[in-house]
Amino acid sequence: MMRFILADLRRLWAGATVVVLLVALATALGVTVTLQERALRLGSARAADKFDLVIGAAGSETQLVLSSVFLQPAPLPLMSGDVLAKLSKDPRVAWAAPVGFGDSFAGYPLVGTTRSLISSTVSGFAEGGMFGKEGEAVIGAAVKLPVGGEVKPMHGSAATGGETHAGVAYRITGRLQPTGTPWDRAILVPIQAVWHVHGLGHEHGEEEEHDGEAAPAITRAAATTDEHGHSLFEAVREQDHEHDHGHVHEAAAAAGQGEHGEGEENPDHHGIDPDAPIVEDFATDGPGLPAVLVKPKTIADAYKLRQEYRNGNTLAVFPGEVLTNLYGTLGDAKLVLGAVAAGSQGLVAAALVLVTVTHIAQRRRQIGALRAFGAPRSSVFAIVWLELFLLIALGVGLGFLIGLFAAQMIGSVFTDQSGIVLPVGFTDEDLKSAMLLLATSAVLAAIPAVLAYRQPPAAALRA
Amino acid sequence: MLSLRIEDLAKSFPGLSGPVLEIASLTITPGSRVAVTGGSGSGKSTFVNLITGLERATSGKLVWNGDDISRVSEAARDRWRARHVGLVMQDFHLFPGLSAFENILLPARLARVADAVTIGRARELLATVGLLRPDQRIETMSRGEMQRVAIARALLRKPGVIVADEPTASLDAEAGEAVGRLLLDLAEQAGTTLIVVSHDQRLINRLDRRLTFQAGRIVSDSVSDEVAA
Incomplete structure (x- = not known):
């Protein structure tokens, strides 16, 4: 099954690359906001220490x-x-x-x-x-x-x-x-x-x-x-x-x-x-x-x-007390940025669903043929699901790396300007958000998979 | 080797006044080789879809060796088809990016039945259909070679019936001839029931029996002259 999926992705490499990049950028936006805000908070707290x-x-x-x-x-x-x-x-x-x-x-x-x-x-x-x-x-x-x-x-x-x-x-x-x-x-x-x-x-x-x-x-x-x-x-x-x-x-x-x-x-x-x-x-x-x-x-x-x-x-x-008040304000800003990031992730998710649903329609014949020649429905579901989930997971992983890199870049520019060293790094909280993202994409990937699952093979072959 | 018995079979689609296919009675004996002909829209494709379980009959019985596949669920029909039917289609429906060998094994692998014996059989079948490079990518093959791969795939799980839908229609005369012969020879060797939808007169002439469809009904059911003689 993996070979089939990989062969499929190789064939559709351009589209697959775009999907991975879209997901990566949307993820990176959210990750950068989170990392940067946390680093700013920790860095300034340490400066005041x-x-x-x-x-x-x-x-x-x-x-x-x-x-x-x-x-x-x-x-x-x-x-x-x-x-x-x-x-x-x-x-x-x-x-x-x-x-x-x-x-x-x-x-x-x-x-x-x-x-x-x-x-x-x-x-x-x-x-x-x-x-x-x-x-x-x-x-x-x-x-x-x-x-x-x-x-x-x-x-x-x-x-x-x-x-x-x-x-x-x-x-x-x-x-x-x-x-x-x-x-x-x-x-x-x-x-x-x-x-x-x-x-x-x-x-x-x-x-x-x-x-x-x-x-x-x-x-x-x-x-x-x-x-x-x-x-x-x-x-x-x-x-x-x-x-x-x-x-x-x-x-x-x-x-x-x-x-x-x-x-x-x-x-x-x-x-x-x-x-x-x-x-x-x-x-x-x-x-x-x-x-x-x-x-x-x-x-x-x-x-x-x-x-x-x-x-x-x-x-x-x-100073710590004053900073805490400032963080209150910073927290609001983070909320806004976080909402922007979440919004962009939502848009990307919607775009992905659109793209994959269209893609599934284009693949009716292939999916129909798989079933006609004896692949069980569950395999068809698994293929479509895995294929999309792999792309999204790759994008999320890449996004976390890009986000980390971006936060470090911003941090080093900030350090040059202010002298405050920003401790940019992942914590358990990020692991949780990564898991949440992956869980969401697992559900998201199931939408086209269900469509493929429900598609009658005869109709698919005829098209 | 499977026998088919059809009684009062009808298939209609919502929005259409009459049924697209209506067969009062039809029996196909095990090991027989049947040609199905008829113009477009005559109901041939629906016939193929029904007997392979790709579609479900609206009414009537469709019994393969005692299993009435018009009664069971979609998943059960999928399982039954995977186990008993070897399909060969006009457009091959092979999967680009995979080799000939991988294409033959793909449905079995997806159904998790590709054991060592099956894999060995896939290699033998490739040789049998005359393909010497099992690792050749499918998209680099000629159409005649592709149809050979498709035939090898259809035979992999030793089906009781081979259903071929216009197997030679997209090939040139020479390749069509070779593919037709291969199909007949292999079906005969395995003793498999063979149902071929075709316009290819040479291929039709080689089969034992000819069913002619028109407007959703069988208008002629004749035993081939050669065989009869």
Whole structure:
């Protein structure tokens, strides 16, 4: 019987190919939607995984998460610097790290942050090491810049017509290992450098030594810092020197000198002092901040902190919770796409029934002859059913492969653009839907088979 | 070897005023060789369909060796036909894409009766009908060769009756002659009852008995001169 079916399919290879392709494409559409949606959900959840609690100024919860976790460029309202100071001192907090955004270089977002955030969220360095000075930067795994290269930040992004911060340049000291999050596409610089670039929180002492011109631009917030910060700053600097790795330090220092010179040529702009040591003690009130990432010590602490910082001025969110709300919306979109995919599958199914019923009519003679020469009715049914089912099953199988491939392609484009690694893959759920599809096609294939079964052989022979 | 007895057989179709076939009484003895002739629309095809169980009679009896096939279900008629009737058709009804050998075996395989003995017999039959390349694709054969394959297929399950519907009509004179002779020889060797619908005078002349149909009735039932002589 298989030989007969194969001979038949060989004879009708063009039609059979079209049927397989139709089924494959319709299946692939549904599979891609499912895989992509799931991958997006998992990928974004993983991206948010490292960030337990995000605190920002009162505003949109979603925007806060999108900007801090997914580094989506958007202006965030600033909250007062004393929030970070308070968090740093809070015994329930394992660490609290400020993040500052807004600048970019070569399409990569610049994120001002701290070493403690980097070392506690990334497994390590693929190349080089941590920044140790204000004029140094660490790049994410997906940033296509060389370690040792130079980063000249631009305000905003090139797409929005941002201006280059004249005289500011960071030297890349290390490349992080991939995390599968948007932070892989980020250039991480010391938060204090970001403040300085934007004329916030300049340390008074350093200004006098290296960059006196920038001093008048110090903001009110920075001035406040000055009053309390000096002695602390000194102490931290001593510590930093001891902890720094020798070679990184030297290299950074050498590069830093050059950049410094440039800075002085543009006295109108705020600059950084590339050689300045990094201060990451935020016990004192600092400049305004768009967001603080907080690692609470326990889950209970997390809830307490969230409660406490949900007041008129600040907003505290669990990124996971915000994402869940987003998935609600995403779920609706998936429903629509799923309906479109199901609709196309239905259309293909209808087209298939039409094609096969016509095909059966054309094969009346053959079917009639089979029975006239002694093939039982059940064989005729089985032949027609198997023939169509084989084609559909082949199409479904092919469709799953195409769908997987398409989802992976989309995923890799998405990863290039956003840094979020999308885990595209099949699960038990897909096995179930494949079974459902096959069961449906088994029923579908039975329609022409029944027609063939009921066809009287004499009438078929006469036609 | 089967005998046929027909009593008050009638076949009518809805929408037609009279029956397309009406036979009051007909007996065909086992092993006899009968020619069926008549113009188109005379009821020959209906006769073939009824006696092979492809169609069911509207009324009357159609008894092959005691089995009245006008009484039984379609599936039972299919089974009976597969077991007892070897069909040879004008258009061969062979299946392209399969070899001669596979074509001979196909109905038996589909009915799940193709055992080693049957397969061996298929090979013998191919040689008997004079085909030397059992694996030749059917669509590459001449029409005469195709009809030989069809005859081998009809004989595979040792049928009690061979029913041939215009077996030589689509062949040229030479091939028709060869096929006609083959059909007669093989039927004789197997002692099978043979019923041949034909216009081919040479073929008709070789058969023992001639039934002539006209307007759904048998108008003449004659014993062939050669045989009678």
